[in-house]
Structure formats: C-alpha cells, structure tokens
Amino acid sequence: MAKSTRQKLCEAAIELFSKDGYDAVSTKKIAEVAGVSEMTLFRHFGTKSKLYEDAYDTYVYQPNFETLFERGLKGDVEIDLLRIGHVYLDALYMNKSLILMEIRSKSGESSDRPLLTKAPVRLKNAIIAYLDDLKNEGIIKNDDTEMIAVSFISSILGHFFREVITHQSITEITAVDGIDYSIRKFVNSILSNAESE
Numbered sequence: 001m002a003k004s005t006r007q008k009l010c011e012a013a014i015e016l017f018s019k020d021g022y023d024a025v026s027t028k029k030i031a032e033v034a035g036v037s038e039m040t041l042f043r044h045f046g047t048k049s050k051l052y053e054d055a056y057d058t059y060v061y062q063p064n065f066e067t068l069f070e071r072g073l074k075g076d077v078e079i080d081l082l083r084i085g086h087v088y089l090d091a092l093y094m095n096k097s098l099i100l101m102e103i104r105s106k107s108g109e110s111s112d113r114p115l116l117t118k119a120p121v122r123l124k125n126a127i128i129a130y131l132d133d134l135k136n137e138g139i140i141k142n143d144d145t146e147m148i149a150v151s152f153i154s155s156i157l158g159h160f161f162r163e164v165i166t167h168q169s170i171t172e173i174t175a176v177d178g179i180d181y182s183i184r185k186f187v188n189s190i191l192s193n194a195e196s197e
Helices: 005-020 027-034 038-045 048-059 065-071 077-094 096-104 108-112 118-136 145-166 175-190
Strands: none
Touching: 005 027, 005 038, 005 048, 005 096, 027 038, 027 048, 038 048, 065 077, 065 118, 077 096, 077 118, 077 145, 077 175, 118 145, 145 175
C-alpha cells in the first residue's frame, strides 16, 4: 500500500529532526526528502511545529500508560512502580535522539513541541490517580500525590540523562540499576507505617 503524502512528510520530518535538530531543518528540506513541494507541506500542516506535533503523535513511541495502569499492575506498590519506571525508561531510550534534539533546540517554538512534556504529563496524571487510590486505602502516607509523582518521574529522568549525557563517566551504575535502587527507596518512604513494618 502506497504511503500518503502526510505519512511521507511525517516520516521525513522525524528522520531529519532526529539527525539534524529541529532548528536546522527547513520545511523546504522536509518537502524535498518527502518528494513533494513545500506548498504541499503547508497545505497539509500549515507550520513546521504543527508538522512536528503530528509526526510526534504518529511516529514517536509513546507507551500506553492507560492500559498499563488498567491491566499491567499487580497491586504491589514496589512491583508496580518498578514496572512503571521501566516502561517510562524504555520510552525515553526509544526516543533518545529526538529528546536530545529538543534539549539542543534554541528555537522559541521548542516550548510548544510535545516530546519533553506530553508523555511526562500523561504519566504524572496516571501516577497521581494510582497514588490517590493507594492513599484512600491507607496503603501509602497521606502526602501530596502530585509531589510524589513528580519526584518519581524526576528520578527516572535524572538517571536517564546521567547515563545518556555522561556516558557512565560519573559511575558505571546503569540507569536501570539506578532507578531500581531509587524506586525501592522511594517506595519505603511513601508506604504508611502499617505497610512498611
């Protein structure tokens, strides 16, 4: 089955953005790689940032957090948070080149692009709902669940960026081992007294 013009443009955009960075890639170059005119690109997407957003939604790996939280958790806080942490870390590695592109971008438009915010916000909201249920059942302490969720995500991002940016020059501890350790300590800190005894 032949690819649609939109597919060709999205694939060309992701390929070029990953390789050269968002700022360095022109709409003219994207259209050229896709084999269409620049006017066709504008007719389909209007702007480069809209093309990026559509390409992101179609081609960037996004874990299905909703399904994970509905069917993939076991009811054990440590096991569940380890599972969530590993799914998120895997997603970060699968999108590593685009994430690094986002960080390198000097464009004012970069704040409107979704890669660094869309998945973490969805994950944060799912974790908050999960933690609220645990809090209501008395399994975890009566703490601010948004603060817990943000701390959890920040820990995973920290281990990912430490490994990706320093290439283990700081330590040979892998991001996987780091998040396993952090999550286990994290779980002990949020469990209610009855659960942690």
